[in-house]
Amino acid sequence: MGAYSFADVTASIDGPGGNFALTGGASEEGIKIEMAEDKNTMTTGADGEVMHSLHSANAGTVTISLLKTSPVNAQMMTMYNYQTASSARHGQNTIVVRDSARGDLITCTQVAFKKAPALAYSKEGGMNEWTFDAGKIVPVLGTGTPAAA
Secondary structure, three states: OOOOOHHHEEEEEEEOOEEEEOOOOEEEEEEEEEEOOOOEEEEEOOOOOEEEEEOOOOOEEEEEEEEOOOOHHHHHHHHHHHHHOOHHHOOOEEEEEEEOOOOEEEEEEEEEEEEOOOOOOOOOOOEEEEEEEEEEEEEEOOOOOOOOO
């Protein structure tokens, strides 16, 4: 069956105003990648037969959850402010997530900051969630037996 560890996961962002790792100070929630649309629509005819319609879209969202004290928050805020100041810099990021033990590689392109994180100041530090819209997500899930380096 195997084992999993977030320690095997790396992630980075590259775009106007920055290029840096995203996993420093990740919260328990880590990184979430989710497609925006279903890949299929099933239509049932009057006679009970079905038709499947395959959708081409590969867009979705990426959520990076960081501890409030992570220095990556400052890098993200600087990048967010720079990119959202002009449409000439908006939506040009690439996010890459790798799990070296699984052999997984998820590449997200045409990525834009969706919004700045909600900021909370309370008894416990909590986390900041950075959400992105990705125009194209290409996931490759490995077999759990990547080639030895």
